[in-house]
Amino acid sequence: MKIQFSDLHFSYPSGDEALKGISLEFSGTAPVAIIGQNGSGKTTFAKHFNGILRPGSGKLLIDGEDIHARSTAEWSARIGYVFQNPQDQLFLETVKKELEFGPKKIKMEPERIAENVKYAAQLCKMDDKLDIHPFDLSPTQRKFCTIASIVAMDPEVILLDEPTGGQDYYGTLLLEEIIESLQKKGKLVITISHDMDFVIRNFERVIALCDGKVIIDADARTAFSRVEELARTFIEPPPVTRIAQALDFDETVVDLQRFFVCFDKKLKGAA
Numbered sequence: 001m002k003i004q005f006s007d008l009h010f011s012y013p014s015g016d017e018a019l020k021g022i023s024l025e026f027s028g029t030a031p032v033a034i035i036g037q038n039g040s041g042k043t044t045f046a047k048h049f050n051g052i053l054r055p056g057s058g059k060l061l062i063d064g065e066d067i068h069a070r071s072t073a074e075w076s077a078r079i080g081y082v083f084q085n086p087q088d089q090l091f092l093e094t095v096k097k098e099l100e101f102g103p104k105k106i107k108m109e110p111e112r113i114a115e116n117v118k119y120a121a122q123l124c125k126m127d128d129k130l131d132i133h134p135f136d137l138s139p140t141q142r143k144f145c146t147i148a149s150i151v152a153m154d155p156e157v158i159l160l161d162e163p164t165g166g167q168d169y170y171g172t173l174l175l176e177e178i179i180e181s182l183q184k185k186g187k188l189v190i191t192i193s194h195d196m197d198f199v200i201r202n203f204e205r206v207i208a209l210c211d212g213k214v215i216i217d218a219d220a221r222t223a224f225s226r227v228e229e230l231a232r233t234f235i236e237p238p239p240v241t242r243i244a245q246a247l248d249f250d251e252t253v254v255d256l257q258r259f260f261v262c263f264d265k266k267l268k269g270a271a
């Protein structure tokens with residue numbers, strides 16, 4: 001699937017211009033991270049992919065078709081958005097009903113619904129919680145319930161809006177497994193995150209938003225070398241990168257293995 005935004009602008013009815021001319025293209029299955037300070041426009045941008053929000057001006061083409069050509073329900077069968085706040089998404093009385101809701105809405109065949117709900121529940125570790133009320137889940141489990149309910153629709157593209165928020169170590173590991181499994185299934189996963197360690201471990205392409213505009217669109221290593229642009233959107237690179245930058249290594253380091261290679265080189269250079 002090819003998704004093309006050109007010069008996208010969007011203002012809320014309050015008059016706040018949240019997106020100020022975004023031009024980006026998405027295709028393939030390499031996971032993408034979207035970063036940026038609070039209020040930079042990440043959620044507003046993500047809600048445009050399947051038409052939850054519609055462009056104020058500019059164009060959005062999906063495989064060459066204008067976003068306005070179809071309803072949000074139709075686009076949602078191909079592009080799923082997982083809400084930042086689970087309470088904006090969950091409203092049924094059991095996890096199972098939540099997982100079946102989307103597939104039924106897009107009129108998926110009953111056998112495929114059963115198959116996809118089973119897959120999504122296993123992937124998100126919800127398979128032993130299907131009869132529970134979503135509000136009886138812990139806040140982190142609730143997040144996995146929202147992810148499972150979108151995965152159950154089997155869309156080609158999945159947007160995760162701040163899935164790392166409030167996750168513990170095991171929750172973050174599960175998220176990493178989910179992203180990897182979805183990529184292996186041929187899905188494009190686009191994730192909004194404030195956790196730069198998580199970003200560096202899991203994403204090849206990093207897009208940084210600042211005040212409704214794209215200020216970085218690059219591979220992760222290049223993105224974290226752009227210290228001045230990152231500072232504009234109040235993002236600090238991962239700790240290992242910052243230490244390497246403070247030690248004035250001559251390359252951007254994003255993992256420990258490379259850190260030790262560069263550190264060794266530096267020591268030998270100083271000897």
Ligand SMILES: Nc1ncnc2c1ncn2[C@@H]1O[C@H](COP(=O)(O)OP(=O)(O)OP(=O)(O)O)[C@@H](O)[C@H]1O
Nearest residue numbers: 012014016018036037038039040041042043044045
């Ligand atoms: N429903 C709304 N009505 C009016 N303004 C809004 C609404 N939602 C967001 N905004 C404004 O639009 C801008 C972008 O907000 P958005 O929620 O997209 O940012 P964000 O990058 O997702 O932030 P966060 O990291 O806090 O989730 C902000 O100035 C915000 O105050």
Ligand SMILES: [Mg+2]
Nearest residue numbers: 042043044084
């Ligand atoms: Mg947001």
